[in-house]
Amino acid sequence: MIKFVLDGKILKQFVNCCSVISNEGLLRISSDKWRSIISDPANVSMIDITLNNDAFEVYEFEKEGEEEEEKKIGLDLNKLADLLKMAEKEDSVELVIENNKMNLQIKEGEGRELRYSVLLLDAEVIKKENDPPQLDPPAQVIITGSEFNRACKAAEKVSKYISLGVEEDSEGGNLFYMEAKGDADSVRLEINRDYLIGMKAETVRSLFSLEYLDQINKAYSKNSEITLDLGNDYPLRLTFEIADGFGECVYYLAPRIENYE
Amino acid sequence: MIKFVLDGKILKQFVNCCSVISNEGLLRISSDKWRSIISDPANVSMIDITLNNDAFEVYEFEKEGEEEEEKKIGLDLNKLADLLKMAEKEDSVELVIENNKMNLQIKEGEGRELRYSVLLLDAEVIKKENDPPQLDPPAQVIITGSEFNRACKAAEKVSKYISLGVEEDSEGGNLFYMEAKGDADSVRLEINRDYLIGMKAETVRSLFSLEYLDQINKAYSKNSEITLDLGNDYPLRLTFEIADGFGECVYYLAPRIENYE
Amino acid sequence: MIKFVLDGKILKQFVNCCSVISNEGLLRISSDKWRSIISDPANVSMIDITLNNDAFEVYEFEKEGEEEEEKKIGLDLNKLADLLKMAEKEDSVELVIENNKMNLQIKEGEGRELRYSVLLLDAEVIKKENDPPQLDPPAQVIITGSEFNRACKAAEKVSKYISLGVEEDSEGGNLFYMEAKGDADSVRLEINRDYLIGMKAETVRSLFSLEYLDQINKAYSKNSEITLDLGNDYPLRLTFEIADGFGECVYYLAPRIENYE
Numbered sequence: 030m031i032k033f034v035l036d037g038k039i040l041k042q043f044v045n046c047c048s049v050i051s052n053e054g055l056l057r058i059s060s061d062k063w064r065s066i067i068s069d070p071a072n073v074s075m076i077d078i079t080l081n082n083d084a085f086e087v088y089e090f091e092k093e094g095e096e097e098e099e100k101k102i103g104l105d106l107n108k109l110a111d112l113l114k115m116a117e118k119e120d121s122v123e124l125v126i127e128n129n130k131m132n133l134q135i136k137e138g139e140g141r142e143l144r145y146s147v148l149l150l151d152a153e154v155i156k157k158e159n160d161p162p163q164l165d166p167p168a169q170v171i172i173t174g175s176e177f178n179r180a181c182k183a184a185e186k187v188s189k190y191i192s193l194g195v196e197e198d199s200e201g202g203n204l205f206y207m208e209a210k211g212d213a214d215s216v217r218l219e220i221n222r223d224y225l226i227g228m229k230a231e232t233v234r235s236l237f238s239l240e241y242l243d244q245i246n247k248a249y250s251k252n253s254e255i256t257l258d259l260g261n262d263y264p265l266r267l268t269f270e271i272a273d274g275f276g277e278c279v280y281y282l283a284p285r286i287e288n289y290e
Numbered sequence: 291m292i293k294f295v296l297d298g299k300i301l302k303q304f305v306n307c308c309s310v311i312s313n314e315g316l317l318r319i320s321s322d323k324w325r326s327i328i329s330d331p332a333n334v335s336m337i338d339i340t341l342n343n344d345a346f347e348v349y350e351f352e353k354e355g356e357e358e359e360e361k362k363i364g365l366d367l368n369k370l371a372d373l374l375k376m377a378e379k380e381d382s383v384e385l386v387i388e389n390n391k392m393n394l395q396i397k398e399g400e401g402r403e404l405r406y407s408v409l410l411l412d413a414e415v416i417k418k419e420n421d422p423p424q425l426d427p428p429a430q431v432i433i434t435g436s437e438f439n440r441a442c443k444a445a446e447k448v449s450k451y452i453s454l455g456v457e458e459d460s461e462g463g464n465l466f467y468m469e470a471k472g473d474a475d476s477v478r479l480e481i482n483r484d485y486l487i488g489m490k491a492e493t494v495r496s497l498f499s500l501e502y503l504d505q506i507n508k509a510y511s512k513n514s515e516i517t518l519d520l521g522n523d524y525p526l527r528l529t530f531e532i533a534d535g536f537g538e539c540v541y542y543l544a545p546r547i548e549n550y551e
Numbered sequence: 552m553i554k555f556v557l558d559g560k561i562l563k564q565f566v567n568c569c570s571v572i573s574n575e576g577l578l579r580i581s582s583d584k585w586r587s588i589i590s591d592p593a594n595v596s597m598i599d600i601t602l603n604n605d606a607f608e609v610y611e612f613e614k615e616g617e618e619e620e621e622k623k624i625g626l627d628l629n630k631l632a633d634l635l636k637m638a639e640k641e642d643s644v645e646l647v648i649e650n651n652k653m654n655l656q657i658k659e660g661e662g663r664e665l666r667y668s669v670l671l672l673d674a675e676v677i678k679k680e681n682d683p684p685q686l687d688p689p690a691q692v693i694i695t696g697s698e699f700n701r702a703c704k705a706a707e708k709v710s711k712y713i714s715l716g717v718e719e720d721s722e723g724g725n726l727f728y729m730e731a732k733g734d735a736d737s738v739r740l741e742i743n744r745d746y747l748i749g750m751k752a753e754t755v756r757s758l759f760s761l762e763y764l765d766q767i768n769k770a771y772s773k774n775s776e777i778t779l780d781l782g783n784d785y786p787l788r789l790t791f792e793i794a795d796g797f798g799e800c801v802y803y804l805a806p807r808i809e810n811y812e
Binding site: 369372373376400401403404405406407409 | 702704705739740
Binding site for chain 1: 630633634637661662663664665666667668669670
């Protein structure tokens with residue numbers, strides 16, 4: 030018997046983070062948390078998202094065998110995200126997993142319930158999980174979600190790619206920049222160290238695809254704090270909290286090699 | 291001389307109810323009310339809508355001959371609904387019917403008027419009215435418009451059809467349910483008798499097309515009370531008030547015969 | 552060195568007025584103002600828009616030669632309007648023109664800047680400016696932007712053209728009317744002299760294309776005062792203030808010759 034009860038808002042956030050990366054994915058359920066590691070079809074980006082059992086009102090997970098530490102179930106993420114649109118933010122959602130079905134019960138207040146029964150996907154036929162990369166990026170910048178999102182939107186006006194970097198400013202301090210160059214036009218956003226939430230400075234620069242960043246930009250809320258770990262022609266690690274800190278979404282994006290002119 | 295003055299809001303509601311069913315329809319004007327009986331092109335659904343003369347500020351209808359009890363005029367419902375978008379809710383609308391024209395005058399406050407002149411359709415070439423069915427459904431449920439609409443939206447996620455029914459709950463009381471089954475997934479909304487606005491209980495179940503329900507769902511306001519009269523594999527009768535009770539819209543929908551597995 | 556600093560809101564309004572007429576245009580910069588004269592590709596409509604140096608926080612324009620009174624630069628208006636969507640209303644924008652580049656710097660508050668660098672178009676290859684017509688229209692009407700816009704929207708329901716006119720009302724006073732006639736239907740908005748912001752009365756009537764009026768209707772704000780100068784089968788001159796009165800947009804539209812039945 031596997032049963033969970035949690036806020037509709039938290040479940041929506043978890044599922045949305047997963048569904049921006051892929052249409053389907055594995056959910057690993059263990060005694061203390063949910064975890065999903067999902068790569069996009071081209072293996073350019075990946076998320077590693079966890080939700081602790083503290084985020085749940087009810088968390089009932091009993092191992093079926095002594096040897097089994099966790100259960101993997103296959104989810105149709107797009108369908109699940111679509112169904113959860115029916116849950117209001119304040120609704121509580123009960124999830125029961127039985128045989129090859131997930132029963133979702135959205136409690137809309139006393140005396141009325143909306144119940145979905147959804148077929149689970151066969152965990153064996155879902156795209157294999159990749160191992161999250163072991164990274165040691167030299168620079169770190171913490172900014173608000175709205176600011177990062179806005180810079181990406183500005184960059185899209187002139188290019189498909191954006192450089193994220195840290196460099197010295199004219200006064201010997203450090204600044205974080207996001208830069209995009211088109212054929213004739215360019216855009217650059219600079220933020221001084223003093224106006225960032227946090228910074229670990231080292232001169233770095235890497236180029237990333239805006240198409241991929243756009244996907245993860247849909248997953249966090251605008252007032253989230255976004256931690257960017259950066260290196261030179263090095264993968265991006267972008268981290269934000271979910272469920273008021275009871276969970277975390279770590280996003281990885283491979284760099285593009287820039288042709289320095 | 292036929293002349294009416296009424297709130298833009300009321301006229302819009304009347305026309306919208308008609309226009310969700312068909313592009314054109316007959317309006318029967320008699321000394322005490324307006325009435326339209328309109329079927330969709332496939333004769334699966336029908337509305338029978340009335341608006342009493344109490345809903346009007348001015349209601350001038352003089353019979354042209356002694357033998358004539360009512361006048362039938364043909365309306366291009368889509369065009370009329372489109373023109374009425376120009377009327378603000380608080381605007382008063384004057385309607386004068388002369389020869390084969392309807393003159394609409396939207397009074398937007400002192401000193402300014404918006405006037406439309408619209409050709410009436412030939413009442414003889416409009417689809418004949420069907421007789422509203424004589425029904426005697428055993429069960430009745432009264433719920434809010436927003437709740438009925440939400441259940442239909444939830445059902446659309448998994449199927450094109452929805453079952454509406456009443457059955458006993460586990461404690462010997464009664465509950466109303468709306469249920470949809472897809473190939474692999476299903477959705478079910480249950481509301482306990484105590485949480486309905488009203489109920490006449492009898493175990494019933496009928497299946498309806500969500501495509502048709504979607505049309506009438508656009509016609510009522512979300513906080514209307516919706517009365518559903520139900521039977522076993524029996525037509526649905528869905529009733530709601532218009533014009534603050536000075537009119538009524540009765541909607542009929544043929545059932546689909548369910549293949550019980 | 553050419554450098555300007557102004558409110559994002561004012562720059563957006565200037566660029567929007569230009570971009571509804573054409574995708575590209577010339578900006579004439581002189582020591583006391585900006586001015587653009589832009590015709591649509593078919594030469595049916597034209598704007599003549601000016602923005603005084605009083606509207607700017609910084610206005611640095613130094614003539615390159617003694618003989619040169621003004622500088623003409625070519626702008627990709629659509630791209631510029633698109634980039635300026637990134638500026639919030641309260642943001643201040645710095646514009647520096649150097650060689651064949653325009654550098655835009657949107658200051659989003661202390662410590663952060665968004666910079667665009669945009670290639671200027673070759674002023675020689677941009678569509679030649681036409682001379683604004685010298686008009687002496689006998690009638691004038693001043694109404695709110697929202698009212699003019701609403702009448703155009705109402706007229707579109709029945710026709711592609713709208714007549715604007717002034718005539719005597721039944722009591723010997725004057726009224727302004729906007730009228731459209733379709734094959735079977737017609738619409739007419741009348742506003743009494745007393746309910747207009749202003750009027751210079753003379754019996755006139757001209758017919759205009761709603762497709763063109765729709766474009767300029769996107770350029771002014773709904774609570775602007777719109778001055779319409781009208782004659783008989785005569786061009787329309789439509790004028791409104793921009794930048795709180797520090798600039799003006801004058802729009803000209805050629806009449807269509809009406810076939811009086």
